[in-house]
Amino acid sequence: MSRTPDRNNPLLVRHIAQTNLITCTPDATAESLIRLMADQQIGCIVVCDNRLPVGIVTRRDLISLWADQHENAPITELMSAPVSSVSEWESVDEAEHRLIAEGVRHLVVTKASGEACGILSETDVVNSHGIEHDLFLRSVEEIADHAPLTVDGNSTVLSALQKLKASDSSALLITQHNEVCGIFTERDAVTLISQNMQDHNLSDLCNNPLVTIEQNLSLYKARKVFHQHQFQHLAITNHEGKITGLISYSDILQSVESDCVYHLRELLNEQDRALEQSQHSLKLADKVIEASMEAIVICDKNSLILRVNPSFTEITGYTSEEVLGKNPSILSSGRHNERFYTEMWLNLAEQGFWQGEIWNRRRDGSVYPEWLSITSIRDDSGNISQYAAIFTDLTEIKKSEARIKRLAYFDELTRLPNRKLFNDRLQLSLGYAKEHQHRIAVAYIDVDFFQQINDLYGHETGDKVLKEVGRRIEHELDNGDTVARFGGDEFNLILTDVDNTPHISEFLNRLLNTVNQPILIDDKELKVTISIGVSFYPTDADNAESLLKCADSAVHLAKDFGRNSFRFFSSEQHQQIQSRYQMGSDLQAALDNGEFQLYYQPKVCLQTGRSDSCEALLRWLHPQLGFISPVEFIPLAEDLGLINRIGDFVIAEACRQIAAWRKQGAEINVAVNVSAKQFQQGDIAERILATLQQQSLPAHLLSVELTESCFLYCPEETKRAINTLRSQGIQVAIDDFGTGYSSLSYIRTMELDTLKIDRSFLVNLGDSEVDRAIVTSIIEMSHILGLKVVAEGIEHQSQMNILKQMSCDQLQGFLLARPMPADAFINWHQHQKA
Numbered sequence: 001m002s003r004t005p006d007r008n009n010p011l012l013v014r015h016i017a018q019t020n021l022i023t024c025t026p027d028a029t030a031e032s033l034i035r036l037m038a039d040q041q042i043g044c045i046v047v048c049d050n051r052l053p054v055g056i057v058t059r060r061d062l063i064s065l066w067a068d069q070h071e072n073a074p075i076t077e078l079m080s081a082p083v084s085s086v087s088e089w090e091s092v093d094e095a096e097h098r099l100i101a102e103g104v105r106h107l108v109v110t111k112a113s114g115e116a117c118g119i120l121s122e123t124d125v126v127n128s129h130g131i132e133h134d135l136f137l138r139s140v141e142e143i144a145d146h147a148p149l150t151v152d153g154n155s156t157v158l159s160a161l162q163k164l165k166a167s168d169s170s171a172l173l174i175t176q177h178n179e180v181c182g183i184f185t186e187r188d189a190v191t192l193i194s195q196n197m198q199d200h201n202l203s204d205l206c207n208n209p210l211v212t213i214e215q216n217l218s219l220y221k222a223r224k225v226f227h228q229h230q231f232q233h234l235a236i237t238n239h240e241g242k243i244t245g246l247i248s249y250s251d252i253l254q255s256v257e258s259d260c261v262y263h264l265r266e267l268l269n270e271q272d273r274a275l276e277q278s279q280h281s282l283k284l285a286d287k288v289i290e291a292s293m294e295a296i297v298i299c300d301k302n303s304l305i306l307r308v309n310p311s312f313t314e315i316t317g318y319t320s321e322e323v324l325g326k327n328p329s330i331l332s333s334g335r336h337n338e339r340f341y342t343e344m345w346l347n348l349a350e351q352g353f354w355q356g357e358i359w360n361r362r363r364d365g366s367v368y369p370e371w372l373s374i375t376s377i378r379d380d381s382g383n384i385s386q387y388a389a390i391f392t393d394l395t396e397i398k399k400s401e402a403r404i405k406r407l408a409y410f411d412e413l414t415r416l417p418n419r420k421l422f423n424d425r426l427q428l429s430l431g432y433a434k435e436h437q438h439r440i441a442v443a444y445i446d447v448d449f450f451q452q453i454n455d456l457y458g459h460e461t462g463d464k465v466l467k468e469v470g471r472r473i474e475h476e477l478d479n480g481d482t483v484a485r486f487g488g489d490e491f492n493l494i495l496t497d498v499d500n501t502p503h504i505s506e507f508l509n510r511l512l513n514t515v516n517q518p519i520l521i522d523d524k525e526l527k528v529t530i531s532i533g534v535s536f537y538p539t540d541a542d543n544a545e546s547l548l549k550c551a552d553s554a555v556h557l558a559k560d561f562g563r564n565s566f567r568f569f570s571s572e573q574h575q576q577i578q579s580r581y582q583m584g585s586d587l588q589a590a591l592d593n594g595e596f597q598l599y600y601q602p603k604v605c606l607q608t609g610r611s612d613s614c615e616a617l618l619r620w621l622h623p624q625l626g627f628i629s630p631v632e633f634i635p636l637a638e639d640l641g642l643i644n645r646i647g648d649f650v651i652a653e654a655c656r657q658i659a660a661w662r663k664q665g666a667e668i669n670v671a672v673n674v675s676a677k678q679f680q681q682g683d684i685a686e687r688i689l690a691t692l693q694q695q696s697l698p699a700h701l702l703s704v705e706l707t708e709s710c711f712l713y714c715p716e717e718t719k720r721a722i723n724t725l726r727s728q729g730i731q732v733a734i735d736d737f738g739t740g741y742s743s744l745s746y747i748r749t750m751e752l753d754t755l756k757i758d759r760s761f762l763v764n765l766g767d768s769e770v771d772r773a774i775v776t777s778i779i780e781m782s783h784i785l786g787l788k789v790v791a792e793g794i795e796h797q798s799q800m801n802i803l804k805q806m807s808c809d810q811l812q813g814f815l816l817a818r819p820m821p822a823d824a825f826i827n828w829h830q831h832q833k834a
Ligand SMILES: Nc1nc2c(ncn2[C@@H]2O[C@@H]3COP(=O)(O)O[C@H]4[C@@H](O)[C@H](n5cnc6c(=O)[nH]c(N)nc65)O[C@@H]4COP(=O)(O)O[C@H]3[C@H]2O)c(=O)[nH]1
Pocket: 601, 616, 617, 618, 629, 630, 631, 634, 650, 672, 673, 674, 675, 705, 735, 736, 792, 793, 794, 795, 812, 813, 814, 815, 819
């Protein structure tokens, strides 16, 4: 009977066991048993005491007895005991385990009462596996005994018995004159013993025909032959018909049996390993669940929570005690509609899996996003037995996503749109304006003197100023308009409602005024102004890039106009700006090309009428444009950051000239102009002194002129530089006095030598009493403070006369001499001497 695994209807021992059981009592004799075996043609007898099996005697046991001639030995000595038994109701699987575990080849089958009712051999079990397939695959040759024992036909039965016992074989080939003539099997032995024929010669008795089978036939075929002839043994022959071995029926079964047993053992070992593995896996899974950073929830088939892990508690705030036995819907945020959940359950039912983003609610009521994966777990019958859900809190990820998005489109400092978003919006606005024939404006806003704010108060304050300026601008905008920050102190606007120009001027004035209001930062009240340049679509340009360029040009106009103002782009002014740009790039090359030269303008002492000092004035002779005034290029050089290189040239050239004149015997004091930007450098005094030293000049031959703006933009550096220069004997003059940041306080706090009254106070000296009063006061005040006074820009004799009366110390102006090249100056100087 072959079997296929069926959990519900397992094959039982009683289905395959041999039930034609022959039993005997423990007091039976060996002789009676050998007769019984011979008569019944059976291989074993079960010894029962009071119907209960106590031992088992096999054909081989009895043959051994007669081989040793101990045939009178009691059965109890001979039998194998105790017997391994198995209930007839036990499954064949279980019996099979027992056969292997106990290492026996037979089990006595018992009834519930314990009474023996059959015998189950390994062969029966093997046969139950359905061995046909295996038999087909093997040939006789594979398992045959290729060196079978032989016994001479002239030997006695007894010696054959002894040979059988000694070799533990079940058959011997009988030979006569070295030719196989028959076979002697265990069954023959039992028959001959029962007939008491041990002393007879084999050749007389064993006339069994020897059935042969070809060695290359399959075992399946061999088994058929066995069944056909009811033999226990067959001789095998090669292709020439020569007998080459012996094969027994039990050999066939055993070959399959051993394979089966081997496979079964493997199976059992595998089961053990799998069990061990699964226990290990379970432990591991347990640890993983506990340690997982993701929240894990396991529910039964009714969706009631069976288990949660610590991460679940961490994310949701619910402890496991609070949720066990509850439905996960306690986490529901209410943000998803009925359909959402219906689809989720449908997916789980159909595909066994659902994954997606879901909003849930924590124990404290806060709602959070999570990434959830649910898997339905099915039992062996395919029914859903559990659900496992894993989720991660997406709150932080969402925050970072939002931040990344914000960074991509917004300025981090002011939170205003950045250049990218501005450009996107400008493209949109332009598209709309083109379609509906509207006008739009782009404005470019620059915070005036922002660098100074940074330098004076630090970057933190600078950042706060930018934030506040951005906030104020944004506050003034209409819906649909945009303010963006591109970086630094630049803001940009898109204004969409600009069909009416007075209206936009009004708006821009309002903007200037709003930004101009004091800004309070850390108890400091700052005043900030902005310059605005505006361009229009479609009049100035029809694309985003050109509109921005035009607005940028216009902001330069606003700055030139004096800042704190707005300017509309005009192509004429744009031209100017273009040429300014051109001049900027030419200025870069001017130094290298030697296009700069110093002119010298004398300063004359009013008392003596003599001059022993002058002012060095820079001249740029442009190769194409000719002479360019310092009034034009000095501010440009300051803007372009070139003033330090130019300033260094002036100082070096002035010192070189002083030294050259000195060599000619003329000791002339030369004053050089130093701009506020040069003072900002911080080491201007040291650089001047170093240059002086290079020419080995005494300090009294050099003077420095600076304007009032230095006190405004870099008072600390200016003060330090003045002190250093004066301590070394270099004189310091304040230039253009009265035009700029006219605070008398710096005159009080700064150590100065000379004050130069600006030309604008002197032009109308003859006509204006006010100017006369101012100049008189300046001179008197200066003298009181110990300062020498120089009046500059003197063109008329009348001016000179008045200034003489006022006791002004020195004069400078066209009346006396124009600025001139070094050669001309020294001529003039020597001439006045003569
Ligand atoms: N109308 C009139 N003007 C007179 C008269 N006498 C002298 N001037 C002019 O007045 C300016 C005096 O120079 P500043 O006040 O220092 O004003 C200077 C100075 O601030 C700046 N500058 C000139 N050279 C340098 C320099 O080497 N470095 C720096 N940083 N600035 C310089 O450029 C300004 C203009 O220089 P310049 O064009 O050379 O103009 C000079 C000079 O030519 C007069 O009687 N009438």
